[in-house]
Amino acid sequence: MEEAGWTRLGADLCRVRPTTPGSATSVYTYSSERFGSGTRTHASILAVSHTSGHLTSTCVSQATMSVLCYNKGCGQRFDPENNPDDGCTYHPGVPVFHDALKGWSCCKRRTTDFSDFLSIVGCTKGPHDKEKPPEPVKPDVTSSVEKKEADDQKPKFNEYIISAPMPQKAIRRPSADEPIVRMQHKVSASLKQALEKLHLSEDAEEKKEEDSDEIKIGTCCKNGGCTKSFEGPASDSEVCAYHSGFPIFHEGMKYWTCCKRKTSDFNTFLSQEGCTKGTHLWRKKDTGKKVVPCRFDWHQTGSQVIISIYAKNAIPELCYVDANSTTLNIRIIFEGEKEFEQKISLWGVIDVSKSMVNMMAAKIEVAMKKSEPMSWARLDLPPPVPPTTESEKKEEEADSEDEDE
Template structure:
């Protein structure tokens, strides 16, 4: 049996019995714009979706015979040049050009005490869903984990190994990858072929419906300083023993178990890189406060620019504030470096 390589199909077929209408596929190219995902060949019939899993499940709009030929890669997109960096000086004014590229002076180092180190909240292990070893799996069931795609063959499941991605897909300025690993590609087919960076057991079934918590949305708010982004997730009474936040360089995983079998769990593909070991969180009575340590001095217009459904929870521009309150967005007066002074 051979696996069909047409976009949107992925079924196995017998080359000696390959009828003309067996394959349902997308002849066009994937379209990703402002968090929406669709196919160029059926954008008017298949509505654009925000979830990457929903995008992969969009039904094919054309039929034909299955194919085992390698897909032809489209021309590489032209990535526009990155704008000149901006930052703020000691007086809180924006600086452009070469002065902005210079690193900010390091913050003052405070002597740590054993008590302060012990009180610092640590990032918890991100425990993923597992199948019950006794659950019955039908032969041919596809693993639900990202980038795996293995079908259950009816044999002993304890010996199987799943290679998958635990992070979220990241599409930024033409590059494509996952938040859990560093590899980035431009072609969509190459993205689908990125091998999983983690190993574990396959997830064929998932939790039973009656055992699942009610997944809810929590209000999210935030502000930033030149070195940090402070995020507040408003969920009352989160269980401190089992709730937590996992930090990665380009993502954070928030998992809060709330009263009444309610749960808020979300992976944020971050706007910019962070330093995981310097990031932290604190679970309070009415909210969870997360401090993201920026890896560079860039300004974040949002936590993530990938999912438009988050826009209603996020302020369009983050306010710089040294004292924790909201300040003004941007500066009242532009400050130029020596090179730009000559031009002005």
Template sequence: MSEQAVHLRCQRIGCNATFTLDHNPEGSCVFHDSGPIFHDGMKEWSCCKKKSHDFSLFMDIPGCKTGKHTTEKPVLTKAAPRSRNPTPVPSPISASTTATSAKETCSRCRQGFFCSDHGSQPNPKPVVPQAVAAAEVIVNASAPPRKTISITEPQICKNKGCGQTFKEIDNHDTACNYHPGPAVFHDRMRGWKCCDVHVKEFDEFMSIPPCTQGWHNADPSS
């Protein structure tokens, strides 16, 4: 097999598709060029500011940049701590400005992990108010019907760890390599419960090889 025919896996965050050296046009890769921020149970992409409390939904947020696929691991840029001015909410405890500033600039505190330097404890899972949950149900109930897809139309597989472009006519029970999940993010470790692999760094987590084979799926919610 020639070098050009070898399928390579793109290392950009949010892409993870496979490609060949002789077919890698500009714009074929959709990715995030900045790392994630984890704070108070919220997961946010620093490059496009899109966020979610749910880790699976967070990982499904599409990339905000386009370019060519690459096998080089990206050097993620870290967003500087941002000052926010939300609507004032009465607080029973007033922390000092110095202590607040120190915790905001500490990467462990900002990601919601235990920090012995500032006394931070792991953040509990946020409770979604019933009114918000009911609104989400109404939104999902009013979703438009699924579009009919031709078996020869290119689709992007949404299985975790895959991201390949495929056609349903070529789909089969070993076409996709993916993680059935769920993803585990706890105590400064990131990993997959399905294959029991856990690492400390986010880019290492994104590089954990898929552990399961199956059908490509462009709509995992179905």
């Protein structure tokens, strides 16, 4: 149904402006679809002749519709036939987004708000452009499988071919009978100052007093772990219960290497009954010094094993550490008349030529260079266990039966 004031002309609806007969009349045409939906959009202008109030001519000319300008920052529509050189205000540059600031490369204005960025007025004038810029070319990938294969063929990083190191050959354990070499030692300045104050270095070469053949009443047994003292000739016939090994102090635990009963209390450690039976030792051979137990500990790094002996004011002239690849002999004279001796069969193999004894005022460190970079399970190598004889087996069985009863 046609709206009042409108006339259908072909496929369009036209409204005629009244004029004098014979003159041209402007007719505004609208498509039937747009009119049917209730909207009227200006599409074209027709020049027709009017005779006796009737439309007698067809369209003689049609104006071109407006097009969109593709200049950056413009976005307006324009008539290509009416496109002056200064009709468009746009940005000839490209968008710049850096450190949360947004702007155009052609002008200096910057903003942090994206809406403000879109509303920045162009900085250059020129004609409108109806040519749409070409879209970026996308790679031609026929399928996802081919794309994945192409990506797999591309190197993702720089490849370097490095040959693995040759595995080290296990070092054969040398014999314990190898020649003994004395380790070189270094005396710290703190020990030198302490010895000067105590005048111990001057007394180090004094002649030793001859030991008396007579054993005095009350002399303590020199075997480790034995607490008995000499009370007369009858003491020589007593059985001595002592520790044949040496004391170890490691990570707060204290124990003897011969029986491995560990404790953290020092008094409990001293009261541990010996695990070996023998005779009392009332006098150490070839010494007039007082043989005393000395606390020592050990730790290791990747290349060294370090033994720390806590003996104060050791006399460098009388101290030494002799060693070969698997055995260590330690003799320390400290605080004038005190002596500490220890022989250790090492768990691993060392390089004596690259080992060192560092003597300090409060302790002595024996830094041993490992022959191979491996972790030691312990400091000393336990002695081989002799095979049990038939008589010993019978005694053990008898003891176990007595305990059951």
